[in-house]
Amino acid sequence: MDDHRLDLPQGTLDLLILKSLSLGPQHGWAISERLHDVSRETLQVPQGSLYPALHRLERRGWIRAEWGASENNRRAKYYELTRAGHKQLDTETEQWRRLTFAVSLVLDMS
Amino acid sequence: MFSELWSDVRYRMRTIFRREVVEAEMNDELRFHLERETEKYIAQGMAPDEARRRATIAFGGVNRTKDDTFDAHGTALFDQFVQDLRYALRGLRARPLFTATVVVTLGLGVGANAAMFGVIDRLMFRPPRFLRDPASVNRVFVTTTEPTGKRIPTSKFGYLDLITFQKTARRETAIAGASFRSLAVGEGENTRVRHAAVMSANAFTMFDAHPVLGRFFTADEDAPPAGQDVVVLGYGFWQSQYGGRDDALGKLLKIGPKRYRVIGVAPEGFTAFDDEEPALYLPLTAYAAGQSPTFYKTYNWTWFDLFVRRAPNVSVMDATADLTHAAVADWNAMRETSPALAPAEKVRPEAIVAPVQTARGPNAGPTAQVAVWIGGVAAVVLLVACANVANLLLARSMRRRREIAVRRALGGSRGRLIRQMLTESFVLSVLGAIAGLVGAQLASRIVMKIFFDATAAHMSVLADSRTLFFALAMTVVVAMLAGIVPALHSGRDDLADSLRGGMREMAHRGSRIRSTLLVFQTALSVILLVGAGLFVRSVKAVDAAPLGFESDPLVYVEMQLRDVKLTGAEETQLTNRLIGEAQTFPGVAAVTPTNSVPFWSFEGHTLITDGMSADSVRKIGHFLTQTGSSDYFKATGTRILRGRGIEAGDRTDAPPVVVVSEAMGKVLWPGADPIGKCIRFRSDTMPCVSVVGVAENVRAQKLTDGAELAYYLPIEQYRTVFGEGLPYLYVRVQGRAENYAEAIRARLQKMMPGSAYVITKPMNEILNPSKRSWTSGATMFSALGGLALGLAAIGLYAVIAFGVAQRMNEIGVRIALGAVPSDVIRLVVGEGVRVTVIGVAIGGVAAWAAGKKIEPLLFGVSGRDPIVLLSVAALLVGVGVLASLIPASRAAGVDPNTALRTE
DSSP, X not given: OOTTOEEOOTTHHHHHHHHHHHTSOEEHHXXXXXXXXXXXXXXXXXXXXXXXXXXXXXXXXXXXEEEEEOTTSOEEEEEEEOHHHHHHHHHHXXXXXXXXXXXXXXXXOO | XXXXXXXXXXXXXXXXXXXXXXXXXXXXXXXXXXXXXXXXXXXXXXOHXXXXXXXXHHHOOHHHHHHHHHHTTSOHHHHHHHHHHHHHHHHHHHOHHHXXXXXXXXXXXXXXXXXXXXXXXXXXXXXXXXXXSGGGEEEEEEXXXXXXXXXXXXXXXXXXXXXXXXXXXXXXXEEEEEEEEEEEESSGGGOEEEEEEEEOGGGGGGBOOOOXXXXXXXGGGGOTTTOOXXXXXXXXXXXXXXXXXXXXXXXXXXXXXXXXXXXXXXXXXXXXXXXXXXXXXXXXXXXXXXXXXXXXXXXXXXXXXEEEEEOTTOOHHHHHHHHHHHHHHHHHHHHHHOTTSOOHHHHOOEEEEEOSSGGGSTTOOHHHHHHHHHHHHHHHHHHHHHHHHHHHHHHHHHHTHHXXXXXXXXXXXXXXXXXXXXXXXXXXXXXHHHHHHHHHHHHHHHHHHHHSOGGGOOOOTTTOHHHHHHHHHHHHHHHHHHHHHHHHHHHHOOHHHHHHHHHHHHHHHHHHHHHHHHHHHHHHHHHHHHHHHHHHHHHHHHHHSOOSSOOTTEEEEEEEOXXXXXXXXXXXXXXXXXXXXXXXXXXXXXXEEESOOTTTOOOOOOEEESSOOHHHHHHHOOOEEEEEOTTHHHHHOOOEEEEOOOOTTOOTTSOOEEEEEHHHHHHHSTTSOOTTOEEEESSTTXXXXXXXXXXXXXOOSOTTOOOOOEEEEEHHHHHHHHOSOOOEEEEEESSOGGGXXXXXXXXXXXXXXXXXXXXXXXXXXXXXXXXXXXXXHHHHHHHHHHHHHHHHHHHHHHHHHHHHHHTHHHHHHHHHTTOOHHHHHHHHHHHHHHXXXXXXXXXXXXXXXXXXXXXGGOSSSOTTOHHHHHHHHHHHHHHHHHHHHHHHHHHHTOOHHHHHHHO
């Protein structure tokens, strides 16, 4: 594994999935690709842990799934954000911002 | 929030109930991912095989991901439970005898409890149906000091009392009177005695009941002097007598002496304050006016109960103070009409604001107390059943020790194993609960008959949600209790030991718990059986107690004149005609008129002796007035101890005479011979009635009190003092009264004018309710004690048999070394007897301690009766020996070769 790739801190995977889906419905593989690409190949999403997270979010009611045709015309399970999911994304984004801001304040102290 | 919860539940439900679909979808989803990944690598120029390999590596373990993803559905616990359930069912099916024993044991325990719960709930806890906010409605008692100095609470009031209470009390929103009586309803041949509610119009306002037809009566229809003759029908009566038709409204119905117009029908199951559905509801005033037209002006007829609804935020204590104030005002008002009464300061009237249920009030009869005891006893039986089941499960878990050790070695967690054991006992107790409900359904009919009149015994446990809920809740508790000991025990085992040693080494540790449970069971059985013995002896004592009269051959006859108007003299003539007719009936030995009937009615009059004023006589107690013809003593069988009885010559023109009971002679003329002494009625100017005979004592009010103060007057002389009439007879038959009662009724009914009619009752039927607390105590204690004994015997047998199976090796060695069968039997039986004796000792001490508490409910036997204690001890030791003999003889027959080879 390449050194410049980072493992995700605990709990951030949910946030990333929600954010990724806020741009439009997507299936699991595409989410994983998108996270990988957008993070300039820095974030290493273990593909194995993506699906338990997706199913957990679905159970919570933040995303909902629907079967549709994929870009190469095969049956794929598409996820999209629900209204509750949008709200959750806002909350978690806000929390993340405050957390990183606070952490960086502490790190910057001299 | 709610919608999130709902979507969560829906999601999990889908996973549980459509598992195949969910799993297939998941497979599709993951396969799609892998294929896309593979395609990506192929597009980058890899060979297909290599691409697939890279994709799989990038993905991480496919099967683990599947598992993790499935776990994300949040149904793992449920899945485990289903797994445990399947496992438990498989295990139980494999051992049908074990399963059957446990299920039957639990069934008996749960069944007995559910049935008793039904009784106690009915007696004590269940508020009447439709009663709005039952916690704020109370039954009122008033305690006063009697002339004898005793303070006795009464719940019976008259109309003037009700009015004073309504006027004086401030903190109650409604005060109502209600009485539940048996009234003659219908005309001619169709006349039947029915259960009727007589109550104030405002009693309806305490309930949330609405008439299913017509309306309830109003305050205007319930105003003195006579109200309106209107009646509301009970639902059952409306169905059976009017076919549930609307045209019942406006019909006239004869009730007692008057005709009432039907104005409404009460809803189904409405019982007012009673626990049995009345056939009719009558206005208090309309009914009372039919009995005594001056009822609203006098204090001397107290006949109904008082019910109040406390105003909001008024506590029972506040209401007590308020109603005590009203009771004092009531006493003062009564004293204005009869100044001879003692002043209120001396009588100190005090209100008691009691629950609506009679059994929880100050005058609760022994039946309710006995029911509570039996409820406790049923709970004990349940404990015995639990101990038994725990023991059986424990023995089973010992047998499965190796299996469990292997499972733990393979990574099964302790929590998971405990859960599995609990699941197993849960399944067992669900099966047990089903058996229990079936048992309760069968038992409750019998139990209800033991505690209530036959008419009330039509309850179904399954249709009663409270009992059903109770039984289910109990099942859960039982599952926990019975399952927890073996479950904890199995989790605690040392793995290596179990794997290495097999059964042999471990047998001893488990046996201590099992012996403790056995001792506990035996002790509880002892307590129950001692209770059973005490009640059985009480019943024997009650039956053997000299009543002072013979009840078996006595038929009680009562005439109901209803609206037939007879003068006193005509009534006397009618009575005489009936006596004449009854005497011609084949098998009749003697007939006499009578007035007070033991355990049924009481007539008393003011008495004066030469030495004592009316007041000082009253302070001694209540004197029972009896009257009869010269056949009176022949009919009742009461023996004349000295002097003579009533003779044919004691007529109006002869000197007035009286026969007194031994007890009465002793209290009025202590140390002197009563014969020749004088008593006078009402005042000292009345003629002297001289005592000519002394009769043996009778029991007339309480079976426990054998010294009734009673006197007997010749019928004709009685009539000159107290008036004509007297519509009651005793008919003594040759044989048992119940064989004659109906035939005599039919014969006498022909003589009755107009709508008047005759009721006959075997005397024993009148006595039985007074014996009920002992007979029901004896029956229930015996049944439950026998049950506990049976359970303990099964438990002992199972444990000894198991112990023997465990020690086959050891026994084999002993036999090989020369032990003869009797040695082996002694060894095994000795162990059983040791456990039993310890249990008997503990139980005996506990029963001894509890003896004093139960003594007030017994009769003629001490709560620490040595005969009962010793015979129970002997019985249990005997059962202990028997239960261990069977496995012992099996052990004695062991072939040492086989025994030594098996392990």
